[in-house]
Amino acid sequence: MGKLDVAILRYLTSEDFRVLTAVEMGMKNHELVPGSLVASIANLRHGGVHKLMKELCKHRLLTYERGKQYDGYRLTNSGYDYLALKALTNRKVIASFGNQIGVGKESNIYTVADEDRTPLCLKLHRLGRTCFRNIKGKRDYHAHRNRASWLYLSRISATKEFAYMKALYERDFPVPKPIDFNRHCVVMQLVHGGPLTHVTSVADPDALYDELMNLIVRLGNCGVIHGDFNEFNIMIDEDNHPIIIDFPQMVSTSHTNAELYFDRDVRCVREFFKKRFGYESDLYPKFSDLEREDELDTEVACSGYNRTKDLDNDLLEEMGIGLQVSDEESDSDDEENVEDNKTKYSEQDLEELRKEVDASIQSDTRTTVPEIAAKT
Ligand code: ADP
Numbered sequence: 001m002g003k004l005d006v007a008i009l010r011y012l013t014s015e016d017f018r019v020l021t022a023v024e025m026g027m028k029n030h031e032l033v034p035g036s037l038v039a040s041i042a043n044l045r046h047g048g049v050h051k052l053m054k055e056l057c058k059h060r061l062l063t064y065e066r067g068k069q070y071d072g073y074r075l076t077n078s079g080y081d082y083l084a085l086k087a088l089t090n091r092k093v094i095a096s097f098g099n100q101i102g103v104g105k106e107s108n109i110y111t112v113a114d115e116d117r118t119p120l121c122l123k124l125h126r127l128g129r130t131c132f133r134n135i136k137g138k139r140d141y142h143a144h145r146n147r148a149s150w151l152y153l154s155r156i157s158a159t160k161e162f163a164y165m166k167a168l169y170e171r172d173f174p175v176p177k178p179i180d181f182n183r184h185c186v187v188m189q190l191v192h193g194g195p196l197t198h199v200t201s202v203a204d205p206d207a208l209y210d211e212l213m214n215l216i217v218r219l220g221n222c223g224v225i226h227g228d229f230n231e232f233n234i235m236i237d238e239d240n241h242p243i244i245i246d247f248p249q250m251v252s253t254s255h256t257n258a259e260l261y262f263d264r265d266v267r268c269v270r271e272f273f274k275k276r277f278g279y280e281s282d283l284y285p286k287f288s289d290l291e292r293e294d295e296l297d298t299e300v301a302c303s304g305y306n307r308t309k310d311l312d313n314d315l316l317e318e319m320g321i322g323l324q325v326s327d328e329e330s331d332s333d334d335e336e337n338v339e340d341n342k343t344k345y346s347e348q349d350l351e352e353l354r355k356e357v358d359a360s361i362q363s364d365t366r367t368t369v370p371e372i373a374a375k376t
């Protein structure tokens, strides 16, 4: 943690990248991926996978572990960071790295810059790792599969954040411009300013209060609730206007507990204004005031993050990611699949995995980014 070791981005070869991608694929079904499986799906022209894996372990991008009945490799946080950052640099979204500027609840935030030296913000989502222990005692059933899921949880959190940020940006909400994302990393505009929690006084609390409440209502009329609308996720820019950040937990106003989440967001603002600025108002929005004007919630839900088949509804719910993962695809009965290293792969399965590795590498070596523009 702390500094990103980015020197390694230049140092590692495309074969290293392929091996790491193969381990990533293997981790869909294994907590520890057998070396032989990595060799088979990485499918290097001249072999030598084991030597490469050993080197990657030295750089701490992989670890080799011995379990009770099995042993094998798994990606480390750094290994996963490497895959995402390599893809983002290939695309020329990122050209250089700066400092860590924040540690959120479930993320690390860095400044980066593109080729024109425009400073940008990089958010690395880090879900799951620490939460497992909390869940474990309570839910033994899940404990098993969860250890390999940090990768998917982090990825889904980033995907969801990007989808919301894009939909909001396109509707001219004051949010950072989303630039691109890959795996668990989101790249966005760097906000010049600081979180509201650092603001000790404002010239016109009344105006800022109105602006924030209007935002909550505007979001609601679009069909969404921020869900964590507090002084840490409201940035104040150089012109003293709010910029909203941090979207992975956003929910639809059609969610069963929507009113509860809505009221909580409103209460957060009221309590903060009272505590910090001694400001109180009888005027505040209610859930029943909302009037549907847009379908931002369905638009984002359709954009793909909720169709990821390797996710588990209950688990996500437990981790506070209220996703509508479709039931047909969440295979809750085959938890033995995870970390069962005796899983037999047919030649056809292996061919399928090889194709996935190829497709992933192809997309990671893409050099262009789709343009995102506000609809004004
Ligand atoms: P978490 O989900 O972990 O809470 P946040 O998205 O809230 O992460 O970011 C954590 C902190 O990083 C914020 O409080 C803010 O100080 C900083 N930060 C996040 N996004 C940006 C950005 N686009 N520009 C500048 N600072 C940011």
Ligand code: MG
Pocket (backbone or CB within 6 Å): 104, 105, 232, 233, 246
């Ligand atoms: Mg936050």
